[in-house]
Amino acid sequence: MASTTRSGLLGEPIAWAKRNLFNTPANSVFSLAALWLLWKTIPPLVSWALIKATWTGDPAACRAAGGACWAFVTEKYRLILFGIYPFEEQWRPLLAVLLFIAMMLVTANPRFWKRWLSWMWLGGLAVVGVLMWGGVLGLAQVPNERWGGLPLTLILSTAGIVLSFPLAVLLALGRRSKLPAVRAGCVAYIELWRGVPLVSVLFMASIMFPLFLPEGFTIDKLLRAQLGIILFTSAYIAETIRGGLQAIPRGQYEAADALGLSYWRKMRLVILPQALRLVIPPLVGQFITTFKDTSLVIIIGLYDLLSSTKVALSDPQWRSFYAEGYIVAALIYFVFTFFMSRYSQYLERRLNTGVRRG
Amino acid sequence: MTGTGAMPKDEIAISLMDVNKWYGGYHALRDVTLEVKRGERVVVAGPSGSGKSTMIRCINRLEEHQGGRIVVNGTEVTSDLKSIEAVRHDVGMVFQQFNLFPHLTVLENLTLAPLWVKHMPKPEAADIAMKYLDRVKIVEHAHKYPGQLSGGQQQRVAIARSLCMKPSIMLFDEPTSALDPEMIKEVLDVMVELAEEGMTMVCVTHEMGFARTVADTVVFMADGQIVEKNSPAELFGNPKEERTRQFLSQIIRH
Numbered sequence: 001m002a003s004t005t006r007s008g009l010l011g012e013p014i015a016w017a018k019r020n021l022f023n024t025p026a027n028s029v030f031s032l033a034a035l036w037l038l039w040k041t042i043p044p045l046v047s048w049a050l051i052k053a054t055w056t057g058d059p060a061a062c063r064a065a066g067g068a069c070w071a072f073v074t075e076k077y078r079l080i081l082f083g084i085y086p087f088e089e090q091w092r093p094l095l096a097v098l099l100f101i102a103m104m105l106v107t108a109n110p111r112f113w114k115r116w117l118s119w120m121w122l123g124g125l126a127v128v129g130v131l132m133w134g135g136v137l138g139l140a141q142v143p144n145e146r147w148g149g150l151p152l153t154l155i156l157s158t159a160g161i162v163l164s165f166p167l168a169v170l171l172a173l174g175r176r177s178k179l180p181a182v183r184a185g186c187v188a189y190i191e192l193w194r195g196v197p198l199v200s201v202l203f204m205a206s207i208m209f210p211l212f213l214p215e216g217f218t219i220d221k222l223l224r225a226q227l228g229i230i231l232f233t234s235a236y237i238a239e240t241i242r243g244g245l246q247a248i249p250r251g252q253y254e255a256a257d258a259l260g261l262s263y264w265r266k267m268r269l270v271i272l273p274q275a276l277r278l279v280i281p282p283l284v285g286q287f288i289t290t291f292k293d294t295s296l297v298i299i300i301g302l303y304d305l306l307s308s309t310k311v312a313l314s315d316p317q318w319r320s321f322y323a324e325g326y327i328v329a330a331l332i333y334f335v336f337t338f339f340m341s342r343y344s345q346y347l348e349r350r351l352n353t354g355v356r357r358g
Numbered sequence: 359m360t361g362t363g364a365m366p367k368d369e370i371a372i373s374l375m376d377v378n379k380w381y382g383g384y385h386a387l388r389d390v391t392l393e394v395k396r397g398e399r400v401v402v403a404g405p406s407g408s409g410k411s412t413m414i415r416c417i418n419r420l421e422e423h424q425g426g427r428i429v430v431n432g433t434e435v436t437s438d439l440k441s442i443e444a445v446r447h448d449v450g451m452v453f454q455q456f457n458l459f460p461h462l463t464v465l466e467n468l469t470l471a472p473l474w475v476k477h478m479p480k481p482e483a484a485d486i487a488m489k490y491l492d493r494v495k496i497v498e499h500a501h502k503y504p505g506q507l508s509g510g511q512q513q514r515v516a517i518a519r520s521l522c523m524k525p526s527i528m529l530f531d532e533p534t535s536a537l538d539p540e541m542i543k544e545v546l547d548v549m550v551e552l553a554e555e556g557m558t559m560v561c562v563t564h565e566m567g568f569a570r571t572v573a574d575t576v577v578f579m580a581d582g583q584i585v586e587k588n589s590p591a592e593l594f595g596n597p598k599e600e601r602t603r604q605f606l607s608q609i610i611r612h
Contacts, residue, residue, distance in 0.1 A: 254420050255457035255516075259471035259523060260446040269470060273461050 037316035052182050059317050073328050076312040083148015083308035089140060091132045093151040099124055099131075100154045108343055110350060116339065121162065128155065144222045147302030150309075150332065155305065156294040160229040161287050167230070168237035175242055175269060186238075193235035198293055198300040200227045206300035225297050233290050240282045244275030290336045305329055371431060371527055371558045372395045378425030379412060379582075386412045387423065388582045395559060396526075399553050401569040402592070403560045405578035410562040413579070414529045417560070418449045429449030429525065446529075454532040456512040457506035461479055463514050464491070465500040468522050475523070483522075488548040490518035491547065494548050495559060511540030514548055521552075528552065570594065579600045 012277035021031040052067025055074060062069035073080070082093045103124045107114050132151065147155075174186035193201075205228035206221055213219065248271055256266040276283070295306040303311065309329040313322050379387040387409050393485045414478050416428060419435050419442045428435040430445045434599055436478040441496040459467050468487035478486075491497045493512035496507075504512055520528060530549065532575040534542045546568050553559055553572045563569065569576050569590050576593045578586045578601075586593060586602045598605045 037448075054535070144528045249457075251453060251455050251457035252459065255451075255453065255459070257420060258418055258446060258449075258451040258453075260443060261471060261476075262443075265474050269474060270459055274459075277461065 006350055008269065016141040016203065018097055022066065027115060034155065036181050043227070054308045059321070069318075069324050072312075072318045072321040072324050076315070076325075076329075078252065079149075080305070080309050080325070081149045083152065083311065084146050085151075086140070086142060086146065087147060089134070090165040092139070092142075093133070093149070093195055096151045097130060098126045100151075100158060104158075110347075125159070134331060144220060147191060147222070149308040150305050152297075152303060153291075153294050153305040156226060156229060156297065156302075159226055160233050160290050160294065164234035164237055164290075166235040168241055172241035172245060173236060175238065176245060177217040183319045190235045193232050194239070196232075198229070198232055201232050202296060202300050206229070222302060224301060225302060229290070229294065233286070233352050236289075240286055241275065242334035243282070244277075244279035245271065247278050248275050278343050280351075284340055288340055291337060291340070292333060305332060369396045370394070371398070372560065373411070373429045374426065375428075376426035377413070377416060377423045377428060379409075379416065379423045386582050387416070387424070390584055391426075392577065392581070392584060392587070393589075394527075394558060396558055397556045398574050399557075399559045399572050400561065400575045400577060401573040402579060403564065403566070403569065403605070404585075405608075408579040409582040410530050410579050411585045412582075414531055414560055414562055417527075418446050418451055420451075443449045447523070447528060448525055449527045450523060450525035450532065451529045452516050452520055452533045454511070454535050455515045456504070456509070456514055456536070458516055458519070460504050460551060463501050463503055464496070464507070467504065467515060468519050470521050471519075474598065486522055489516070490521045491515070493521075493551075494518045507537075508541060509537045510544045513537065513541075513545045517545075517548055517552070527560070527574075528561065530559065530562070532562050534563065534565055555610065564609065566594070580605070580606065 022028040047067065049068045051063050052206055054062045054065045054067060054069050056072045057071045059069070059071075062071055078087070078090055080128065082090045083096075083124065101287070103121060106120070107117060128151075130136060132142070132147055132155075171186050171190060172174050173184045177183045177186070202225055205224040209224055210219075217300065252270055253266065256270040261269065297304050297309040298310070306329055309325045313319060313325045370393055371562070372392070374390050375480075376391045377387050377390040378385070382383065387474070390413055392400075392413075402414065404410050412421055415429060416423045417435070422437070424434075433441050433444045435441060435445050438611060458464075464468065465484065465487055468490065469480070469483040471485060472483040473480065481500065488497060488500065492501055494517055495560050496511055496514055499507055499515075500512065518532075533549070534545050537545060542565070546565060549561070549563070549568070550572055556612045561568075561573075573585060573590050577584055578593065578597075578599075580601050586597065586599045588598075593602065594606065
């Protein structure tokens with residue numbers, strides 16, 4: 001827009017501010033208060049995080065500079081990212097993380113929604129397993145007590161989401177089944193898992209569950225936690241999907257019935273594609289929750305991203321720089337969850353083309 | 359499965375014997391008895407709530423009847439999945455609200471059942487679909503989504519979708535009631551054409567013009583019962599029952 005007003009260059013911003021920030025006395029008060037708050041917080045923050053910050057060096061250098069001590073992160077980033085995984089072998093979890101991210105990016109593109117995707121994931125997860133565990137192909141074996149950091153977070157959350165999803169679909173369908181036994185079973189499952197906090201599920205998985213197993217028979221702690229997360233998450237996702245199923249008009253079921261489609265084909269080809277589309281926003285919300293909730297495994301002694309940050313901070317030399325450590329961990333969580341939420345918006349827009357016109 | 363081509367003309371396609379249905383305490387169908395011959399065109403008329411839709415929806419088991427018997431092409435309609443499958447294989451249905459699948463293109467709507475129910479190879483299913491789209495004059499919209507079409511176009515697609523399964527019987531449940539007036543004709547034209555080709559049809563409709571020109575038999579229903587059944591000329595020109603006369607005078611008034 002060409003600005004040819006008498007006030008020149010500032011004319012438009014001033015007009016905009018008058019229209020939007022100072023249009024009523026109350027708004028003027030709020031605007032001034034907000035400006036004052038920004039003035040009080042932003043400059044000191046910039047000064048702390050950037051201007052006075054120390055990027056490399058030792059704790060003494062940090063203290064001398066007085067700003068943020070990113071040197072802590074420079075020093076400890078491998079411990080934060082990969083936990084206590086053997087230092088020389090950390091290229092393996094790095095590769096695993098990159099593989100995860102690559103597979104997520106491929107999956108995110110609707111062009112690739114073909115059958116081979118599931119094979120890619122199965123293959124990819126197998127490769128991740130080999131990389132992390134080792135013991136074959138000349139890789140040294142790393143027991144999973146030593147796994148940690150970002151790869152562990154990604155494994156727990158991705159497997160939690162991917163594997164709970166099909167279970168959730170079955171539960172949602174089961175809860176709407178005409179067979180009373182199936183319905184009752186699904187209701188009981190869903191209400192039971194939704195009725196307990198994830199923390200107690202993880203406790204049960206790690207402490208109580210082994211008590212019920214026969215002598216000499218053990219299931220790995222990580223696997224137990226993973227199972228707990230899957231079963232727990234599936235109950236929530238099931239309810240989300242059920243909401244979508246309820247929104248599909250009866251006519252869609254009847255048209256599929258009249259064409260002779262069997263129950264499972266009707267669901268897979270007609271009902272679920274529409275129902276899932278409707279619940280993308282809450283579904284992604286649930287995925288984000290699951291991603292963040294994996295940090296609760298700290299209480300049963302697994303070292304996910306947040307726990308490994310804590311471990312890094314336990315070094316007495318660096319202990320006072322916890323803010324920097326947690327900011328970095330938070331930023332890593334944020335990058336992933338922000339991508340998920342932006343992606344869900346993109347997906348909604350894309351899947352709605354052609355469907356809701358007219 | 360019954361082969362439809364070999365059946366003699368006089369054979370009974372659909373027979374309802376003393377069919378009863380309740381919704382809770384509400385008696386929706388009372389001793390409904392009706393026979394439809396192969397190739398016969400039956401129009402079902404009656405005030406709303408008279409059980410017309412319920413009756414035809416019992417024929418392909420979208421509704422369950424609780425008393426009496428329904429036999430379609432020699433197969434009794436029961437809760438047995440095999441019998442339901444056999445009946446739905448032979449019976450196509452067109453709904454008031456079209457019920458196209460909004461997430462699929464027109465062509466995908468048509469090929470879905472041939473691909474997944476009849477396990478037809480994809481090119482063959484697409485060929486058949488295009489043939490029927492041509493017949494309902496909608497070929498140029500094959501790759502659009504239902505939401506991009508007008509109501510009349512959607513209903514013609516719905517008819518083509520049913521025909522792709524090569525049914526021997528077609529049920530129409532108020533196919534023009536949800537349409538704007540200017541679109542009713544294009545749908546009725548397709549139905550007339552279908553009737554002229556000898557399709558067995560049971561059609562619930564308020565289009566009395568259609569009934570006059572196409573129907574072999576008009577059935578008048580009220581309160582869950584068949585009140586009167588006759589040729590269109592007789593039923594419209596010389597109704598025997600008071601209830602029929604009353605209904606006809608009501609719909610002719612506007």
